[in-house]
Amino acid sequence: MALRAFGVAAVLVAALGAGPAVAGAADAPAAAPSAQDVGYLQAAHQSNLVEIATGQQAQQKGQSQQVKDLGGRFVTDFTRLDQSLQQTASSLGVPLAPADAARQATKQLDKVPDGRYDRVWIPVQQAANKAATANAQREITSGSDPAVKQDASVAAPVLAEHAALLNQAASQI
Numbered sequence: 001m002a003l004r005a006f007g008v009a010a011v012l013v014a015a016l017g018a019g020p021a022v023a024g025a026a027d028a029p030a031a032a033p034s035a036q037d038v039g040y041l042q043a044a045h046q047s048n049l050v051e052i053a054t055g056q057q058a059q060q061k062g063q064s065q066q067v068k069d070l071g072g073r074f075v076t077d078f079t080r081l082d083q084s085l086q087q088t089a090s091s092l093g094v095p096l097a098p099a100d101a102a103r104q105a106t107k108q109l110d111k112v113p114d115g116r117y118d119r120v121w122i123p124v125q126q127a128a129n130k131a132a133t134a135n136a137q138r139e140i141t142s143g144s145d146p147a148v149k150q151d152a153s154v155a156a157p158v159l160a161e162h163a164a165l166l167n168q169a170a171s172q173i
Helices: 002-016 035-061 065-092 100-110 114-142 146-172
Strands: none
Touching: 035 065, 035 100, 035 114, 035 146, 065 114, 065 146, 100 114, 114 146
């Protein structure tokens, strides 16, 4: 079962951690957001959608109240973060892809037997959190658009708090 958790985590990290390719970024006008900014917005949006979807799923499939509560917290926090991110992307003309990674993640987690769900969900969320944190830190360090950097700066402490909550849950479940 541990291998399945790592397989699900690998799907999430692959979908979120590397960041998307930015087509046509070299042809963009000087006022356009940088490839780094576009990549952050697109990857963070996918990450947010995954966290919302898997948070909703945890509220339904989680066995412990702790996992159910974390799922609810993730839905609330990532919905708020994604609303701001979508506004920023819209104002910059950056297209955001649909929730393909979220559908894939929930489909993978649906295969986990209910009795094992919490033990699989937590490491999957830890891997996704690590990828999202790295994406935010890259934007804070290397981004150029102030609004995009602000979104990453707002997300960073939320991600840090989630990491601490996930580590606590991992030690208790």
